[in-house]
Amino acid sequence: MDINHDAQEGLQLCGESVRIPEKSFKKLVEITFDIILGKKDETSFDASNTLDSVNPGTLKEAYYGLVTLVIEAVKTDSSLTDISSYLEECKWDSDRIEYLNKVFSGTRPDIQALLSSTRTVFPHIVDVDWRLDYYVKNKYLDKVNKPTYLISLKTEESNKNGYSDVEFSCSMEQLQDLVGKLKDACKSLEKASQM
Amino acid sequence: MLLILSQEHKEHLRLLSDLQVEVAREFCRISLEFILKGSNPKIYQTAAQKLGVQVNQVKQAVEGLVYLFNESSRLMIGEIDFQDSVMTLGFSEELNKLLLQLYLENRNEIRRLLGELSLELSHYHNLEWRFDVQLASRSLHHQTEPQILLKLHTKRQGDTDSQIFQTDPVNLVHLTSELENALAEMKTAHCRRIVRNIK
Numbered sequence: 001m002d003i004n005h006d007a008q009e010g011l012q013l014c015g016e017s018v019r020i021p022e023k024s025f026k027k028l029v030e031i032t033f034d035i036i037l038g039k040k041d042e043t044s045f046d047a048s049n050t051l052d053s054v055n056p057g058t059l060k061e062a063y064y065g066l067v068t069l070v071i072e073a074v075k076t077d078s079s080l081t082d083i084s085s086y087l088e089e090c091k092w093d094s095d096r097i098e099y100l101n102k103v104f105s106g107t108r109p110d111i112q113a114l115l116s117s118t119r120t121v122f123p124h125i126v127d128v129d130w131r132l133d134y135y136v137k138n139k140y141l142d143k144v145n146k147p148t149y150l151i152s153l154k155t156e157e158s159n160k161n162g163y164s165d166v167e168f169s170c171s172m173e174q175l176q177d178l179v180g181k182l183k184d185a186c187k188s189l190e191k192a193s194q195m
Numbered sequence: 196m197l198l199i200l201s202q203e204h205k206e207h208l209r210l211l212s213d214l215q216v217e218v219a220r221e222f223c224r225i226s227l228e229f230i231l232k233g234s235n236p237k238i239y240q241t242a243a244q245k246l247g248v249q250v251n252q253v254k255q256a257v258e259g260l261v262y263l264f265n266e267s268s269r270l271m272i273g274e275i276d277f278q279d280s281v282m283t284l285g286f287s288e289e290l291n292k293l294l295l296q297l298y299l300e301n302r303n304e305i306r307r308l309l310g311e312l313s314l315e316l317s318h319y320h321n322l323e324w325r326f327d328v329q330l331a332s333r334s335l336h337h338q339t340e341p342q343i344l345l346k347l348h349t350k351r352q353g354d355t356d357s358q359i360f361q362t363d364p365v366n367l368v369h370l371t372s373e374l375e376n377a378l379a380e381m382k383t384a385h386c387r388r389i390v391r392n393i394k
Contacts, residue, residue: 074335075334075335075336076336076337077336077337112335115332115334115335116332116334116335116338116340118332118334118335119332119333119334121361122344122359122360122361123358123359123360123361124360124361124362124363124366125345125360125361125362125366125367125370126362126366127366127369127370128369128370128373128374130373130374130377132377132380132381132386134386134389134390134393136393138313138314139312139313140269140309140310140312140313141269141306141309141310141313142269142270142271143270143271143394144310145390145393145394147381147386147390149377150316151319151374151377153347153360153370155360166347166358166360167316167317168316168317168318168319168347168349169316169317169318169319170318170319171318172378172381174318174319174320175319175374175377175378176378177319177321177322178319178322178374179371179374179375179378181322181324182322182324182367182370182371182374183371184324185324185326185343185345185367185371186367186368186371188326189326189341189343189364189367192326192341193364
């Protein structure tokens with residue numbers, strides 16, 4: 001695994017039971033994963049009594065090492081064996097390695113999902129709303145008498161909360177064209193999935 | 196449905212009944228040109244001099260015709276109703292025929308122009324799509340994530356706009372089937388009944 005020198009030092013500190021006792025280690029791992037997943041923030045370290053015994057500088061370095069390890073491992077899809085052998089090099093005992101692997105296995109899919117959504121993306125279509133109107137007349141024209149669809153695409157963006165709407169109208173023919181093209185896309189997707 | 200012409204409107208058009216059909220035809224041509232291409236008040240002066248009438252009379256006659264064609268087109272007056280409506284103006288039969296012919300010839304174009312004036316939402320123009328499989332990104336290597344890129348072109352009063360979206364296979368299928376439902380809705384008894392009854 002390609003982990004920079006500072007982070008490696010942090011991991012080595014994390015494995016030293018003299019500096020970080022067993023209980024504090026578990027708490028540190030737990031909080032670190034919660035922070036990565038966005039469930040907690042870094043103030044949790046100050047709030048935890050279990051971590052009082054640890055030197056703040058050490059704690060900081062160890063945390064830095066752990067975060068780097070976890071993110072890097074998920075990013076490169078490293079196996080548990082890879083992680084274990086790396087931690088052995090950092091002089092971790094087998095209990096700590098096992099504990100970390102256990103927590104890691106449980107949260108890996110979530111971290112993967114998080115990392116896969118951390119990128120620049122186009123607005124992602126997640127739903128569609130439609131409305132069918134019969135356009136009867138307007139100020140300038142009587143007897144227009146055409147069906148008109150109002151389509152609203154619901155989109156999600158990774159850097160924004162909630163949905164945004166993209167609205168446009170369609171005549172019957174235009175909607176037929178749109179649906180035809182979407183069906184083409186579906187078909188080609190189906191073909192691709194059978195390859 | 197008959198076109199109800201006001202007394203004032205009839206007064207304005209009275210000039211035409213005193214003219215030869217050929218001259219009246221020219222008036223019609225000018226008024227249609229005004230509708231389709233915009234007005235040109237200079238013509239009034241010349242025409243008034245030639246015919247030896249007031250500029251204002253020419254202007255009113257032309258504008259009267261413009262109004263006649265516009266209103267008939269707006270209300271989509273039928274052939275027979277148009278004839279009956281024009282009859283009240285007391286024109287010669289030949290001129291009546293001419294008006295009808297010009298009305299029928301130009302109705303669609305006038306309706307198209309009137310349609311352009313109305314409020315318009317941006318509407319669908321075209322859709323392009325592309326099927327990708329995302330293999331890696333900076334934050335996550337080793338992925339196989341199918342995704343569909345969609346480029347939607349919309350148009351609003353002649354201006355085209357395009358936006359790019361992406362979606363996943365499940366949502367694409369959902370989007371497609373939902374819009375198919377929308378299309379199918381138009382064929383239901385309820386919608387057909389409404390369409391039949393609004394004429």
